[in-house]
Amino acid sequence: MKTSIKKLRKFFRLEAERDYDNKAVMGGLANILSSWELEAREDELPEQIIQAVISRLRDYHRLSEESREVALKGIWKRVNKESLQDKKRDKVDEVNLPTDKPAPAPQQISEHPAQKKEPSQPKQKKQQVEKTVTPPAEKLDFDTPVNSIKGIGEKKTAALTRMGISSIRDLLYTFPRRHDDYSKLKPIGSLWFGEEVTVIGTIDSVSTRSVRGGKMKLVEAMVSDKSGALRVTWFNQPWLEGQLSRAKHVVLSGEIEQYLGRLTMNNPEWEPLSNEQLHTNRIVPVYPLTKDITQKWLRGVLHDTVQKYGPSIEDPLPDQLRSSISLPVLSTAIQEIHFPDSDQSLQKAKQRLAFDELFLLQMGVLKQKKQWENRPGQVFDSPDVWINSRLEQLPFQLTKAQIKTLTQVREDLCSGHPMNRLLQGDVGSGKTVIAALAALIVVRQGAQAAFMAPTSILAEQHFQSLKKLLGNNPDEIKENEITLLIGSTPEDQKEQIRKKLSQGEIKLVIGTHALLQEPVEFQNLQLAIVDEQHRFGVEQRGTLRQKGNNPHLLVMTATPIPRSLALTTFGDLELSVIDELPPGRLPVETHVLFPREIERAYSLVRRQVDKGNQAFIIYPLVEESEKIDEKAAVEEFSRLQKEIFPSYSLGLLHGQMRPDDKESVMTLFRDKEIQILVSTSVVEVGVDIPGATVMLVEGAHRFGLAQLHQFRGRVGRSDQKSYCILIPGNAEEIENQRLQAMVETNDGFVLAEKDLEIRGPGQFLGTRQSGYTELKLASITDLKLVEQARQHASELFRQDPELSQENHQKLALAVNQFWTLKNSGDIS
Numbered sequence: 156m157k158t159s160i161k162k163l164r165k166f167f168r169l170e171a172e173r174d175y176d177n178k179a180v181m182g183g184l185a186n187i188l189s190s191w192e193l194e195a196r197e198d199e200l201p202e203q204i205i206q207a208v209i210s211r212l213r214d215y216h217r218l219s220e221e222s223r224e225v226a227l228k229g230i231w232k233r234v235n236k237e238s239l240q241d242k243k244r245d246k247v248d249e250v251n252l253p254t255d256k257p258a259p260a261p262q263q264i265s266e267h268p269a270q271k272k273e274p275s276q277p278k279q280k281k282q283q284v285e286k287t288v289t290p291p292a293e294k295l296d297f298d299t300p301v302n303s304i305k306g307i308g309e310k311k312t313a314a315l316t317r318m319g320i321s322s323i324r325d326l327l328y329t330f331p332r333r334h335d336d337y338s339k340l341k342p343i344g345s346l347w348f349g350e351e352v353t354v355i356g357t358i359d360s361v362s363t364r365s366v367r368g369g370k371m372k373l374v375e376a377m378v379s380d381k382s383g384a385l386r387v388t389w390f391n392q393p394w395l396e397g398q399l400s401r402a403k404h405v406v407l408s409g410e411i412e413q414y415l416g417r418l419t420m421n422n423p424e425w426e427p428l429s430n431e432q433l434h435t436n437r438i439v440p441v442y443p444l445t446k447d448i449t450q451k452w453l454r455g456v457l458h459d460t461v462q463k464y465g466p467s468i469e470d471p472l473p474d475q476l477r478s479s480i481s482l483p484v485l486s487t488a489i490q491e492i493h494f495p496d497s498d499q500s501l502q503k504a505k506q507r508l509a510f511d512e513l514f515l516l517q518m519g520v521l522k523q524k525k526q527w528e529n530r531p532g533q534v535f536d537s538p539d540v541w542i543n544s545r546l547e548q549l550p551f552q553l554t555k556a557q558i559k560t561l562t563q564v565r566e567d568l569c570s571g572h573p574m575n576r577l578l579q580g581d582v583g584s585g586k587t588v589i590a591a592l593a594a595l596i597v598v599r600q601g602a603q604a605a606f607m608a609p610t611s612i613l614a615e616q617h618f619q620s621l622k623k624l625l626g627n628n629p630d631e632i633k634e635n636e637i638t639l640l641i642g643s644t645p646e647d648q649k650e651q652i653r654k655k656l657s658q659g660e661i662k663l664v665i666g667t668h669a670l671l672q673e674p675v676e677f678q679n680l681q682l683a684i685v686d687e688q689h690r691f692g693v694e695q696r697g698t699l700r701q702k703g704n705n706p707h708l709l710v711m712t713a714t715p716i717p718r719s720l721a722l723t724t725f726g727d728l729e730l731s732v733i734d735e736l737p738p739g740r741l742p743v744e745t746h747v748l749f750p751r752e753i754e755r756a757y758s759l760v761r762r763q764v765d766k767g768n769q770a771f772i773i774y775p776l777v778e779e780s781e782k783i784d785e786k787a788a789v790e791e792f793s794r795l796q797k798e799i800f801p802s803y804s805l806g807l808l809h810g811q812m813r814p815d816d817k818e819s820v821m822t823l824f825r826d827k828e829i830q831i832l833v834s835t836s837v838v839e840v841g842v843d844i845p846g847a848t849v850m851l852v853e854g855a856h857r858f859g860l861a862q863l864h865q866f867r868g869r870v871g872r873s874d875q876k877s878y879c880i881l882i883p884g885n886a887e888e889i890e891n892q893r894l895q896a897m898v899e900t901n902d903g904f905v906l907a908e909k910d911l912e913i914r915g916p917g918q919f920l921g922t923r924q925s926g927y928t929e930l931k932l933a934s935i936t937d938l939k940l941v942e943q944a945r946q947h948a949s950e951l952f953r954q955d956p957e958l959s960q961e962n963h964q965k966l967a968l969a970v971n972q973f974w975t976l977k978n979s980g981d982i983s
């Protein structure tokens with residue numbers, strides 16, 4: 156027979172002999188609980204038995220003598236039965252406690268929620284508890300402010316507000332950051348070095364001492380249970396001494412370490428042991444906290460709130476949808492995420508809540524898309540005859556993928572609704588020409604177009620190439636109808652440009668953020684183009700678009716958008732992909748070299764330049780401090796010119812140069828007057844120098860994968876073989892996974908997926924991500940769940956786009972709630 160069961164029998168017998176006077180144990184029978192529970196767990200008694208024993212013995216002293224008899228006999232019957240079922244070899248002792256009377260009256264039973272759902276608990280208990288959770292008749296208002304809860308005063312309200320909690324709903328949606336599973340508690344005696352565990356024990360002693368010559372205070376406690384003792388230390392938190400000595404029994408979570416051959420825990424998370432932890436929940440929530448809010452307090456508040464409001468939470472998902480995803484109802488999910496019955500039900504609850512987030516996100520995205528599609532847009536025709544004659548003027552033939560994309564853009568422009576299209580194509584795939592043609596289609600009918608790029612170097616380049624591409628047809632657009640507007644444009648010119656834009660004399664303006672400024676107004680803006688969209692935020696695109704009346708929108712990116720993001724954050728845009736490079740392009744050969752091998756890279760540069768090609772050398776600094784950066788770039792440049800490449804012509808480009816200096820350097824480089832361009836990361840995006848065949852990146856480990864891929868995209872833009880040499884700042888970084896990924900593939904899509912894995916979605920989102928903070932449980936990168944949510948959302952949307960059906964009212968409300976929480980609602 157198991158020790159814990161033997162002990163129970165011993166104490167129960169003693170009690171029976173004393174006619175149930177509660178004196179078999181000093182201080183009352185309940186006093187055996189703290190040690191008995193640990194033993195029972197060691198013995199691996201079924202959890203429901205442990206809980207049953209605890210809940211009965213805890214209230215034993217309150218019972219009359221007769222009830223005590225009933226209670227002990229009832230419980231023993233149960234222990235005995237369970238032990239028999241438990242097919243252990245131990246033969247359970249014959250019981251000499253009579254078992255003919257019913258189990259104890261239900262009043263003594265715990266009313267805590269975790270127990271109510273205990274599947275194997277006796278019937279009458281279940282009924283009893285179910286009664287306590289039946290929704291009250293009054294209608295509960297989830298918008299009730301938290302300060303209406305008893306015990307939440309001014310100070311607590313302020314603290315909760317800091318955590319973003321102001322209503323009951325907020326409170327219910329404050330999810331635990333983790334759960335501690337007390338059913339997996341380990342006795343101290345059987346801990347292993349290196350384990351992550353939670354233990355419960357008694358504090359035997361606490362002391363503080365100074366170490367490192369008094370520089371550091373160390374609080375040390377000995378914590379023990381029946382099975383052994385553990386030394387626990389906290390560094391530099393001297394105030395813990397008092398708290399710990401008051402606590403007596405504690406829960407500790409952390410990693411088991413070793414010190415002088417003994418097991419220890421350093422800086423574990425800890426809290427005083429409360430009855431609730433031991434007695435009500437096997438799996439206990441651990442919440443994020445702030446000043447003035449303690450774990451125990453918040454847990455208590457949530458416990459009460461979940462109990463009161465949880466059962467009344469209505470499910471916004473239509474029944475049919477919910478059953479098709481086989482996830483729990485919202486009410487259960489909310490209750491389970493706070494106070495789960497089992498790990499399994501916790502996981503289910505998380506899945507359900509994550510699904511909700513993505514689903515509501517999708518509903519909003521689709522709604523937005525629909526709204527956009529329903530607006531009127533000016534019709535811009537582009538007859539085949541006309542477009543073909545324009546294509547004939549291009550210096551090259553469009554690729555199939557370019558033609559397909561152009562067709563989609565032409566269809567959008569004459570659809571009568573505003574275009575809302577994302578054009579994605581790897582670096583060098585030829586997106587600019589598509590944008591140029593779209594602009595031409597719009598301006599030839601007398602309307603205006605704006606083309607926004609993230610850097611002035613790029614805007615300048617686009618200005619030059621659009622002039623060239625479009626300049627042959629003065630009846631459609633004249634040279635003086637195309638203009639450049641960047642931050643450094645002199646104020647008097649800016650004034651002129653603004654005037655001409657508002658009077659419609661300028662048809663096509665190419666520029667940077669300067670285009671967004673307040674005084675810039677258009678007479679009739681009908682097309683907004685945004686290049687390298689990931690460099691801009693939602694607001695900026697919105698601002699540009701608002702300068703016209705429902706203009707067509709074309710955003711372009713070289714960063715391939717992983718599918719999960721294409722469905723969520725970009726889900727309101729139509730997508731065109733140029734998945735083909737112009738003919739004759741050779742894949743760029745990529746190498747990672749040790750810093751000491753840099754001379755090899757230099758000789759590659761010399762060989763290529765001798766052949767009439769050109770090279771980029773990216774200077775390692777990432778514009779952290781502009782002043783230092785400038786100085787270092789200038790020094791590096793003169794060193795390279797004097798010592799490494801004395802007989803070549805070098806140019807220098809960095810962000811702090813005057814704009815016309817930048818411009819002339821770029822022009823010289825494009826015209827091959829400059830053979831080697833030493834530059835900071837300002838050339839990262841978009842720059843198009845077809846003669847360049849070497850991209851040498853120093854300090855390459857400092858750059859992100861997307862950036863490195865962009866750098867590499869500056870070469871390989873002709874039919875010449877090109878090279879990308881990546882040199883990390885130190886030898887250890889040679890194994891850097893981003894650099895290795897660059898060697899492994901030229902495929903921007905593979906790299907983007909990899910980058911998503913390494914860095915998360917932030918880089919793809921720009922400031923878009925600000926709207927996505929409402930995703931607490933769902934990961935935007937969880938493609939499976941995203942696709943599921945999308946599928947169900949589209950389905951529902953097809954049936955009832957306005958969510959006007961009776962059974963969709965709750966959902967409509969939830970969608971609104973979700974979206975007003977997030978942002979202004981404009982996500983494109």
Ligand code: ADP
Pocket residue numbers: 551552553554557580581582583584585586587588713737738841843845872
């Ligand atoms: P990105 O998609 O990276 O913006 P660009 O539009 O800058 O690419 O184009 C890259 C280079 O390829 C440019 O020099 C452009 O003139 C050239 N190009 C674009 N389309 C074609 C094509 N179909 N055939 C040959 N060269 C092309």
Ligand code: MG
Pocket residue numbers: 586587686841
């Ligand atoms: Mg480009």
